[in-house]
Amino acid sequence: MEHALAELPLALFTTIGAVGVGSFIYLCLAIFTHSFGEEGLKRLDKFTLVPLVLLIVATICAFFHLSQPLHAPFILLHILSPMTIEILVFGVVVGFIVVYLLLAKFNKLPAVLRKVLIALIALGAIAVGIFMGLAYKVSTIPVWAAPHTPIMMVGFVLAGGTSLGLLVLKLAKLEPLSQGFKLATVIVMLIGLALSAYGVFSLYTMAQGITTHIANGAEMAAEMFPCVVVFGICIALSAILNLVALFKNSNVALLSVSVILALVGIFAARLVFYGLQISIAL
Amino acid sequence: MAYTFYFDASRCTGCKTCQTACKDYYDLPLDIDYRRVYDYEGGSWEVKEDGTVSQDAYAYHLSISCNHCEKPACTAVCPTTAMHKDPETGLVLVDGTKCIGCGYCRMACPYDAPRIDRSEKMQSRKCDGCYERTIAGKQTICVEACPLRALDFGPYEEIHEKYGDKAKAPNYAPMPDMTVTIPNLLVHPCPSMKPVDDTTGKVVNLKEVR
Ligand code: SF4
Ligand code: SF4
Secondary structure, three states: OHHHHHOHHHHHHHHHHHHHHHHHHHHHHHHHHOOOHHHHHHHHHHHOHHHHHHHHHHHHHHHHOOOOHHHHHHHHHOOOOHHHHHHHHHHHHHHHHHHHHHHHHOOOOOHHHHHHHHHHHHHHHHHHHHHHHHOOOOOOOHHHHOOHHHHHHHHHHHHHHHHHHHHHHHHOOOOOOOHHHHHHHHHHHHHHHHHHHHHHHHHHHHHHOOEOOOOEHHHHHHHHHHHHHHHHHHHHHHHHHHHHHHHOOOOHHHHHHHHHHHHHHHHHHHHHHHHOOOOOOO | OOEEEEEEOOOOOOOOHHHHHHHHHOOOOOOOOOOEEEEEEEOOEEEOOOOOEEEOOEEEEEEEOOOOOOOOHHHHHOOOOOEEEOOOOOOEEEOOOOOOOOOHHHHHOOOOOOEEEOOOOOEEEOOOOOHHHHHOOOOOHHHHHOOOOOEEEEEHHHHHHHHHHHOEOOOEOOOOOOOOOOOOEEEEOOOOOOEOOOOOEEEOOHHHHO
16 A cells, blocks of 8 residues: 555546547447537537546646656657657657647648547547556556456456547537447447456555565555445446446436546546556565 | 776775765765775574574675776667767766666666765766776775775776686676676685575665665
C-alpha cells in the first residue's frame, strides 16, 4: 500500500487517461454505424469536449507526479525510453483529438475526413493503452514487466471508455442508436472486461508467488485485496449499467454513475498495480 | 576508466559511520541516504531431546551505495538522459538541470540507490562516487570515515590488484544477481554471507534503509 500511495498521481493519470481515450473508440463506432446529420454532429462535437477535458485533467495529474515539471521538455532527449514513448503516444492522440475538434468547430471536417480522423484516434487509444503498459516494462520488477501489464491497460481503455462514450452520445441526444452499434459496443466492452480481469488476476497471482529479501509478495497482495474487490464490483456494475443504457432505459444520471464506477474501479486496480511494485532485490 | 567500490564484510560491524559521514558531508535531507547499511539475518534454533539447544543463526551487514554499474538499469529507463554514465570516469551521475524527478530510476535500480528529493533539490539524488573529490585525486568520504577500514574505492585495476583473490564478485544476499546490472563493486565475504538466491534470511532494518 505504501508504494500505491506514493504513486497516486500516476494512478490518476493512467485511470483518467485510459477512460478518456477509450471513449473515442465508442464515438468512432457510433460515427461509422450512423449518419447523424449536421445538427447531430454539431451536438456530438460539443459534448466530445467532455472526454477532452478529462484527458487534460489526466495530463495535469501526470505533471503532479514530477518533482521538476519545468524540465518536462527534456523527456524528448531519450526518445526510446519507455516513459518517453508513453507520453509521446498519449500526446499525439490528444493532439489528434484537438485537431479533430478544431476542424469540426470551423466546419472543415467533411464526412470522409471525420471518419479517417476518428478511426485514427480510436486506434491511437488502443496504442495509448499498450504503451501505458509498456512504460512499466522494467526488467528489475518482473511483476510489472510481464505481458499482463499492457493487456490490462488495453482492457481498461476498452472497458473504461464504454460508459463515457455512451454518456457523450446521450448528452448529444443521438438516439435511437442502431442495433449494429449496440452489438459492436457490447463486443468491444466484453473484450475490455476480459482483458482487464485477466490482467489484474495475472498480476495479483504472480505477485503472490514472489518472495525477496525485503518483500513478501503474498503479504503485499493480501494488503491490496480490498482494492481488487472494489475493482471487480465497480467495473462489473459499470458494465451492467452500460447494458441497461443500451437495451432498456438510457439516461444521463445512469450513465454518469456508470462513468464514476468505471473510474473508481480502474483507479482501484491501478492502486493494486503500484502497490505490487516488487523489485528483484533491494 | 571504471571506478569500483570494495566492501569487506568480514570487517564491517554495521556501525553506519560511512552512511552518517556521507549524509553529513552532503547535508542530505532526513529521508535520503546515498549509502545505506543493510542488516541481513536468518537461521533458526532447535531444542534437542536432551534439552540442549542448537542454532544456526547468523547476521551480517552490507554497506552499499550506487555501484556505478556497467549496465545501469537507471540510465536505461531515464526519459531525460539526466541519469547518465560519465564517459571519463564511468561514474553514473544525475544531471540536475535535466532531471524531472519522475522516479523511474529509483523504480528500476535493483540496489535502490537513487532517491527523489522532494524537499530541497526536487530531483533524483544518489552517490556520485564523490565526483569532485575523485577527480581531484582525493578518497571518497565513506571510505575515509569507516573506522574498520571495511570500504575502499578506486580505479578497478588498482582495487583488484590491491585485494587480489580476497575481492569477489558481488553475488551475495540481499543483492541481486550481478549479471543484471554488472555493478562496479567487489566484496570480501564474511563466513556467514549467503548467495544471492538465499531463502533463509531477510533484511531486518527496512525502516532504516528505505
Ligand atoms: S546501482 Fe542503481 S543507480 Fe547505481 S548505476 Fe547501478 S542501476 Fe544505476
Ligand atoms: S527522476 Fe530524474 S534521473 Fe531519475 S529517471 Fe526521472 S528524469 Fe531520470
